[in-house]
Amino acid sequence: MLSIVNTCGLLGISGYMVSVETDISKGLPAFEIVGLGDAAVKEAKERVRAAIRNSGFEFPSRRITINLAPADMKKEGTSYDLPMAAGILAAIGVIPPGALSNCVILGELSLEGKLRPVYGVLPKAITAKEKGFESIFTPYENAKEASVVKGIKVIPVAKLSELVEHFNGRNILQPVESNHNIFSDEDNTDQPDFADVKGQEHVKRALEVAAAGGHNLLMIGSPGSGKTMLARRMPSILPDLSFEEALEITKIYSVAGLLPPDSALVTKRPFRAPHHTISAISLVGGGRIPKPGEVSLAHLGVLFLDELPEFGKNALEVLRQPLEDGFVHISRINGSITYPCRTTLIAAANPCRCGFYLDETRECTCTQPEVKAYLGRLSGPLLDRIDIQVDVPTLKYSELESETASEPSGEIRKRVNKARDIQRKRFSQTGIYCNAQMTSPMVRKYCMLGKSESELLRDAFSALGLTARSHNKILKVARTIADLEGAENINTVHISEAIQYRILDRNLFM
C-alpha cells in the first residue's frame, strides 16, 4: 500500500515542496528512509516508531520504505518526522487516503507522540501557499509564525493522535486566526532611544545621515566615549519597517532557528553585534550545512562591528562582497543558496591599540609607529565601503550631568522617513532604493553641482589632501544631507558637511 504526504524542505531562505512517499509491502520487517536525508532524518525512524506506538496505534511489522522526493536534494532537520508518521498511518489505513492530498504537514515528534517546534516554518508556509495548498499543519509553537501568510489555513497540532482524529472527522482541529496586523503599538517601548544619550550631537547627526541614505559608518574614539551606546540606538532611527521587509527578516531568522517560540513576525530592525573573534564563515554564512551568517541576520538592520581593527583579516575581506552586493551566495555541489544581507554597517574603532591616543585625560602608551599601524590595518577596500567616518570624543563630566534633553529617536526617524521617501521616488525606475547604492553614472546624474559647489569641492580636495576615492562618497553623502533638508539641489553647506565626514582620507591620524 502506498501513501503520499506533502511537506516542505528549505533551500536558503525559500522553501520547496517535498513529497513523502511511503510504501508498505510484504517481506522481512524493515524501515528504510531514502532521499538524501541527513543524520537527523535517518534518526527519525526511531522517533516515528515510538511516537506511533505511544499514540496508541500499531506500528506495522512489515517492510516500510519512505522516499523523500525530489530524491536528489539534501534534506535536513527534524521537520519530516510528522509527515513520515502520517504517511505510515495513511498507508495502513488509519488515516483515510484521500484526506492528505490538499495539505502540507511538518513537525518534529517526541517519543510520546507530542510535537516539537521546528525552524524555517515561515518560508515553508509561503511555499505551500504559493503551490495552492489549502492548509498547513504545524507544531503549536510555530503556528503564529506561519499565520502571517495570507491565503492558507494554519492548523496547530499538539500531538500525533490529534492529527489522526482530525483526519477521521472526529475532533476537527481549528485553524489559528491569521494575524497580519503585526505592527502593534507596543514596539519601540523597550528599544534603546537616542533621548538617553547626552552630548555627542555631531555623532548623532552623522548617524542620522547614515540612516537616511543607507550609508555605512565608522566611529573612532577612545574606550568609554559611547560608541557602542550610540550604535545600539541606530535601529531606532532607521525608517519604519514595511510588511514585506518584516517578512524577509523573519524568514532569515526562521531559517536560522533564531525565532523565539510563539512569535509571529520580527517587527524590529535587527541589531547584530558579533564579537571580533568571529570566523569568516559565521560572519557571512556558510558551513557544511549552510546557515545565514551575522551579516544576513542583520539584513535590513544594523551590523555593528566593535573594535573593527581587531577583527581577523580574513573575516573583513570576505565581508567586502556581501556589503557591495546586498546578498551572500553560497555554492554547493547540489545547488547554491542565496541569503540577502542589505545591512547598514556601523563600525567602531579605537584610535590606537591602548585606545587613549586622542584622550585628554589618560595617557596613551603606544609609540607613534604603533598608532599609525593600528588604523592602517583598515585601509583599502573595506574603507571604500564606508561613506561616513566620525570622531567620538570622550565626554566631559559636565555634559553627562547636563539637564538638557536630547532629541528622541522618534523625531529623528520622522526626518529619516521623509528623506527615504524622496529617495524612493527618485530611484523608482532604477532598482536601487537609497543614495548609498548609487553607481558612478547615477552619481553624475543625481548629484549635479552648481558652479560654486564644484569650486568648493575642488578647493577642498587640494587644501585638505583628500583622496580620489572619497569624491563619489562625498557626493552621495551630500545628496543625502540635501534630501534630509528636502532640498532639490546640493548646496555648499551640504558639501561641506559631507567633507567633514571623511576624516580618515585626510590623513589626520599621522
Add this chain to the structure above:
Amino acid sequence: MNPDLKEWIWFANLKGIATRKKAELLRLFNSPAEIYKADAIELAKTGVLNRDNITAVLSKEYRDTVDRTIEEIDKKNINVITLNSSTYPELLKNICDPPICLYVKGKLYADELSIAVVGSRRASGYGITVAKKISGELAQSNICVISGMARGIDTAAHVGALSVKGRTIAVLGCGIDLVYPPENKKLMEQIIEYGAVISEYPPGVEPAPHHFPVRNRIVSGMSVGVLVVEAGEKSGSLITAQLALEQGRDVYALPGNVISINSKGTNKLIQDGAKLVTSVQDILDELHWYKNFNTKNVHFENNSKINSSLDNDEKDVFELLSFESLYIDEIQKKLSINMPLLHSILLSLEMKGLIKRDPGGKYRIEVL
C-alpha cells in the same frame, strides 16, 4: 673664508669631549690648528683631557671626515661661523659652553638684541595666539625673535615675527640641511630669507632626542631674555628657562589657566620668580638699558587682515577658537549655530588655513 676652517670643523666634530672642555682647550692652545698639530704629551699636559679624549683628538677617523663635511657645506651653501669669527654672537660667546662652530643659513649679527620665545609643542589656541602676537610686536620693536622651530609655540613665534617681516632666528637640533618637523619646510625658507637658521650640528645629522636640550642652551644663550609662553610640567621649555637662569638671562613667563596642563610649567616659573608678562610692554620695560635697544614708540599694528575676509559667523568661531581648542559639539553649544552650517563654517576656515582639525576632532587655530 676662515683659513683654519678645516681644523675648526674637525675640532667641533670631536665626540666625547664636553664643549666646556673644548672651550678650555681653546683658551690654552689659541687655535684649533695648534691642537690639530699637538701630540699626546702636549695634550696630556693640559690636564683637561682624559685618555679617551686624547685618543679621539689623535684619531685619524675624525681627521678624514672633515673633508666630507666641508664638501657638503660648499655644495649646500652653508656658512660656518667659528668661535673666533667677527659675526659670532657676542652673548653666545660668553656662556660657559659656547658651540665651537655654528652652521648658518641666512644672516647672523654679532650684537643683535634678541629675545627667545619658546613653549610647548602641544600648544593650545591661547598659547599660539599670544605667542604670535608678542613675537610680532617684539619684531616690530626691532628685536630678533629666537626659537627652536619645533611644532606648537616655537612655530607660532617664528610665524609671528615673519608676519611683520621682522627678524627671527631658528636654532635647530639637527643639521641645517634637514627640515624638522617636515611640515615647516616653507617656514624655514622664510626664516632664512628674513633671519637665519642655525645649528651646531654639521649637515646631515638627524634630529635626536638628546640634541634638543643641548640646542636649548644656544636659544637662551643668544638672547637677553627667554619668554616661556606655555609649558607642561616636564616641558623642554623649562630646561631652556633653567639654562637661561644659569647664563644670567631674564626669564619671562605667560600666566595661564591654573587647570590647564599647558600652563602648569609657566605658572610655576612665575611662582619661582620669573617675570609675569601680560603684554609686550612688560618685556620692553626690561630692555631699556641695552645699548642696541632702539624702539621708539612703535605703534603695533593689529593683525586685522584676517578678520576682514571673514563673515560674522566665521569671525565668531575663529575668535572662540583663538582662546581654546574645542570640539565641534562644544562650539555648537557656545555659539548655538546649527550643526550643518557649523560644518561649513569650520570647513571654510580650515580651507583658508586659519584653523586646523586635530586627530580626534578638536579644532584649534592654525599656527602657520
